[in-house]
Amino acid sequence: MHDLRVLRDNPEAFDGGLARRGLPPQSAVVLDLDARRRAAQTALQDMQARRNEASKLIGAYKKDGKDAQPLMDEVASLKEGMAEAEATEKALSEELDRLLSTIPNLPATDVPQGKDEHDNVERHRVGTPSVIENAKEHFDLGEALGFMDFSAAAKLSGARFTVLKGPLARLERALGDFMLDTHTREFGYTEVSPPLMVRDEAAYGTGQLPKFAEDLFQTNTGHWLIPTAEVPLTNLVADSILDAEELPLRMTARTPCFRAEAGAAGRDTRGMIRQHQFYKVEMVSVTTPDQSAAEHERMTEAAETVLKRLGLPFRTVTLCTGDMGFSAAKTYDIEVWLPGQNMYREISSCSNCGDFQARRMKARWRNKGDKNTQFVHTLNGSGVAVGRALLAVMENYQEADGSIRVPEVLVPYMNGLERIVRG
Structure with missing residues (x-):
């Protein structure tokens, strides 16, 4: 398995290592999946934070006799959105893992170049x-x-x-x-x-x-x-x-x-x-x-x-x-x-x-x-x-x-x- 942080920092070196094995570049598709997965994670975290904030406000609104229904509707909507984001993040993570699991190790720098x-x-x-x-x-x-x-x-x-x-x-x-x-x-x-x-x-x-x-x-x-x-x-x-x-x-x-x-x-x-x-x-x-x-x-x-x-x-x-x-x-x-x-x-x-x-x-x-x-x-x-x-x-x-x-x-x-x- 490859280190995603290293790949993000130097995708050219990653593709260069694969090229030495006679394989096509993979960094673009890996990084695209990684970016989409991280975006889904960020969206999920934002929704979780807003849900927690809204949930606290609901209690305060009810205590003060204010109308909490709009907040309750928002929380319900956030829960649906979170479920979708979790499913998206899971699917992207699994797809990323499947891809990474099929990419071979990169050759050490002192390995001689050759086809067979x-x-x-x-x-x-x-x-x-x-x-x-x-x-x-x-x-x-x-x-x-x-x-x-x-x-x-x-x-x-x-x-x-x-x-x-x-x-x-x-x-x-x-x-x-x-x-x-x-x-x-x-x-x-x-x-x-x-x-x-x-x-x-x-x-x-x-x-x-x-x-x-x-x-x-x-x-x-x-x-x-x-x-x-x-x-x-x-x-x-x-x-x-x-x-x-x-x-x-x-x-x-x-x-x-x-x-x-x-x-x-x-x-x-x-x-x-x-x-x-x-x-x-x-x-x-x-x-x-x-x-x-x-x-x-x-x-x-x-x-x-x-x-x-x-x-x-x-x-x-x-x-x-x-x-x-x-x-x-x-x-x-x-x-x-x-x-x-x-x-x-x-x-x-x-x-x-x-x-x-x-x-x-x-x-x-x-x-x-x-x-x-x-x-x-x-x-x-x-x-x-x-x-x-x-x-x-x-x-x-x-x-x-x-x-x-x-x-x-x-x-x-x-x-x-x-x-x-x-x-």
């Missing part, structure tokens, strides 16, 4: 991409091993689901455990086990609703299945005022994630790249405005550390203005090397949302003893996507005979298993 993923700017690369002769993709490896079954998943649930068995199921669990241990022990995140279903308010608070409802799954109770643990974790601070001493808050969770993939028709139809259900370890930070940029770098480092420990080559890019998510002011994507595809693919996205989500959630902070409050800054990042980490390990650690070596750091989590071979 081709304009993202590489920050650095870590590791040398694996050169594997006749490298296979993860789905060929998994099916040949007998531990990855897409046919069984399709029979149960349809397309974009996977059944993992035996050591691959164990490897998926090991990856999640390793990530949680890294984030909690080394980076100070608190592990959380949140609900997997949320109300409208929570999905609205982090920006999934109302604009992206088609990307979500909804239950017959009206709850939404979470597309990422960002939603419940971030909303833990909704409608609250935090003390400065509590910040930064750092939380992490491993959860299933559910996505309709409404706009993904024909993309990554084979394998585990784009699924309706997958596991992800999420990181969320809540901090003060002056700390958020440093926290963004720290969060990205935490995600990169996971890939470094796994020995997976990757690169980190800064997303351009045209490729950022709805709530983000600035985003770093981490892309892992997949030798089976001979390319880098996204495995983590770390975003600084500034106060955009906080305004929607009404999440504030203040210094000790200070009555004034400010909106917090919220950040979220994958630490990392477990399913994509699984396939990255499979492809980067594949052997010529079709077996898969287990990364050294995961061997203790695999009960000593060092190699996955056909069952």
Whole structure:
């Protein structure tokens, strides 16, 4: 959500930020609704003041034996006018809120300009991409091993689901455990086990609703299945005022994630790249405005550390203005090397949302003893996507005979298993 006071003061800057995202200007229609809403509020306040004044005069007139009927008629008329003004103000407020809720966050000033993923700017690369002769993709490896079954998943649930068995199921669990241990022990995140279903308010608070409802799954109770643990974790601070001493808050969770993939028709139809259900370890930070940029770098480092420990080559890019998510002011994507595809693919996205989500959630902070409050800054990042980490390990650690070596750091989590071979 955007700060109307800032928009009123500098509508050109607001439209300029939208233009950087490739979007048309919105300030004129927003300010028109705002002006009409404020005019209705002023009219209502004037009528309330006159009603109160007239009501007092009625009593005085009656006490003095004067004719109070004209005043009584005026009060009755004012009450009708107030009802109309209240209805007008409410309708305009709702229309303004609906409009603002569909306008994305403005990009930070240092975000590179661009239209799509081709304009993202590489920050650095870590590791040398694996050169594997006749490298296979993860789905060929998994099916040949007998531990990855897409046919069984399709029979149960349809397309974009996977059944993992035996050591691959164990490897998926090991990856999640390793990530949680890294984030909690080394980076100070608190592990959380949140609900997997949320109300409208929570999905609205982090920006999934109302604009992206088609990307979500909804239950017959009206709850939404979470597309990422960002939603419940971030909303833990909704409608609250935090003390400065509590910040930064750092939380992490491993959860299933559910996505309709409404706009993904024909993309990554084979394998585990784009699924309706997958596991992800999420990181969320809540901090003060002056700390958020440093926290963004720290969060990205935490995600990169996971890939470094796994020995997976990757690169980190800064997303351009045209490729950022709805709530983000600035985003770093981490892309892992997949030798089976001979390319880098996204495995983590770390975003600084500034106060955009906080305004929607009404999440504030203040210094000790200070009555004034400010909106917090919220950040979220994958630490990392477990399913994509699984396939990255499979492809980067594949052997010529079709077996898969287990990364050294995961061997203790695999009960000593060092190699996955056909069952």
